[in-house]
Amino acid sequence: MMYTVRYKSHHDASRALKDRYTQAIDKEVYLQEILTRPAASRRVVYLHVPFCNKVCSFCPFHRPDILKRREYHEYIVKEIQRLAPLTYMEAPVDAINFGGGTPTALQPDQMRVILHALRENFQIAPHAEISVESSATELTDEMLEVLLEGGVNRLSIGIQSFQDDRRKMLGRRGSGEFAARRVENAIRAGISNTGIDLLYNLPGQTEEELEKDLAMIRSLDLAGISFYSLMIHEKTPLASRLTEEQRRDMADLKKEYALFAKICEDLAEDGYEPLELTKLVHRRRDRYDYMRIRHTGGSCVAIGHGAGGNIEQYLYHNTAAVPILSEQIPISSRGRIVHPEYRILDQMIYDMQTTKVRLDDYSARLKKDLRVFLSGSIERMKKEGLLIEENGEIRMTMRGMFWGNNIIDEWIRQI
Ligand code: SF4
Numbered sequence: 578m579m580y581t582v583r584y585k586s587h588h589d590a591s592r593a594l595k596d597r598y599t600q601a602i603d604k605e606v607y608l609q610e611i612l613t614r615p616a617a618s619r620r621v622v623y624l625h626v627p628f629c630n631k632v633c634s635f636c637p638f639h640r641p642d643i644l645k646r647r648e649y650h651e652y653i654v655k656e657i658q659r660l661a662p663l664t665y666m667e668a669p670v671d672a673i674n675f676g677g678g679t680p681t682a683l684q685p686d687q688m689r690v691i692l693h694a695l696r697e698n699f700q701i702a703p704h705a706e707i708s709v710e711s712s713a714t715e716l717t718d719e720m721l722e723v724l725l726e727g728g729v730n731r732l733s734i735g736i737q738s739f740q741d742d743r744r745k746m747l748g749r750r751g752s753g754e755f756a757a758r759r760v761e762n763a764i765r766a767g768i769s770n771t772g773i774d775l776l777y778n779l780p781g782q783t784e785e786e787l788e789k790d791l792a793m794i795r796s797l798d799l800a801g802i803s804f805y806s807l808m809i810h811e812k813t814p815l816a817s818r819l820t821e822e823q824r825r826d827m828a829d830l831k832k833e834y835a836l837f838a839k840i841c842e843d844l845a846e847d848g849y850e851p852l853e854l855t856k857l858v859h860r861r862r863d864r865y866d867y868m869r870i871r872h873t874g875g876s877c878v879a880i881g882h883g884a885g886g887n888i889e890q891y892l893y894h895n896t897a898a899v900p901i902l903s904e905q906i907p908i909s910s911r912g913r914i915v916h917p918e919y920r921i922l923d924q925m926i927y928d929m930q931t932t933k934v935r936l937d938d939y940s941a942r943l944k945k946d947l948r949v950f951l952s953g954s955i956e957r958m959k960k961e962g963l964l965i966e967e968n969g970e971i972r973m974t975m976r977g978m979f980w981g982n983n984i985i986d987e988w989i990r991q992i
Pocket residue numbers: 628629631632633636637638677678679735
């Protein structure tokens with residue numbers, strides 16, 4: 578294999594870009610101008626709920642719970658009300674995504690208040706995707722009712738595994754059977770765009786064991802799955818329990834690839850196809866508009882502690898450490914203005930995340946011939962069986978998808 582370490586995310590490449598393409602423009606002056614004018618791009622809203630009722634054994638995010646949970650929804654509502662009068666927020670919002678943490682760690686009543694505030698204060702496009710991440714445990718009948726009533730039409734449920742012993746090891750509550758029934762309930766209740774998260778390359782996991790999870794996935798009428806190779810973060814409870822043998826097993830790239838390929842191939846037989854490097858969708862039922870709009874020139878208005886977004890060229894991150902929301906978010910959040918080139922390259926990275934890219938389009942937009950920078954890489958990757966090219970479009974093979982983030986990282990460094 579051409580790489581010895583597999584990158585499981587493209588965040589390093591994106592971070593390098595941010596540093597390279599920052600502009601020395603006063604962010605407050607820029608924002609004042611932008612926010613008092615009609616939006617120049619499509620907008621999505623990201624709403625962050627930074628807590629979970631049960632911390633997973635593999636999760637590296639330390640959550641000291643400094644926030645007053647009972648009041649968090651009120652902070653969010655205030656934030657929505659503060660944003661609402663801005664001219665920038667006048668046009669309809671095309672997608673809303675609740676992430677975390679676990680957004681459904683909010684009480685159903687709190688969730689109801691937030692969903693209501695969104696509708697009261699923002700124009701929401703008629704077919705907007707309204708998406709919520711949840712665990713199976715928090716997806717009670719009462720919560721489902723609130724979500725449906727609030728117009729939620731996409732769910733992403735953090736299952737990770739349907740095997741009871743694995744769920745226990747990962748710190749997920751409830752049996753696999755219980756989790757599957759909760760997924761079914763949500764679909765039956767009317768949220769047909771329901772997908773799950775699956776972890777693979779678990780310590781000692783065999784293909785036979787993975788097959789059981791895939792069989793359960795096939796038995797559910799899912800719109801898609803996100804599948805992630807388990808990352809071990811030191812200082813987590815799971816890391817402290819791993820034996821040397823288990824670590825060696827998980828570091829075996831041939832085995833990891835075999836599991837990856839099994840997921841792609843087995844589910845392809847059932848009509849699943851790649852939407853992103855780590856996302857397979859069933860008969861195109863999930864487009865994940867939130868992500869697509871955000872990375873194809875759109876803006877993302879981020880609400881909540883620790884939420885990150887962008888308002889046109891202003892990239893920002895709401896501070897996570899202060900127990901009350903800022904009085905002036907996004908103006909007082911941490912952020913910077915980036916060059917227009919950053920947004921173009923961000924879109925190119927997104928295209929590569931969707932496993933295909935037309936380099937000539939980006940050469941034209943960037944006014945530099947990317948093939949000059951990448952020709953050696955592209956030829957080598959084609960020989961390695963990672964890429965194929967047809968009619969000017971470069972596509973990742975399944976092996977290319979496995980190494981997709983390495984490819985992105987290598988190209989961004991060379992451009
Ligand atoms: S649900 Fe997600 S954020 Fe919460 S503890 Fe588990 S992995 Fe971490």
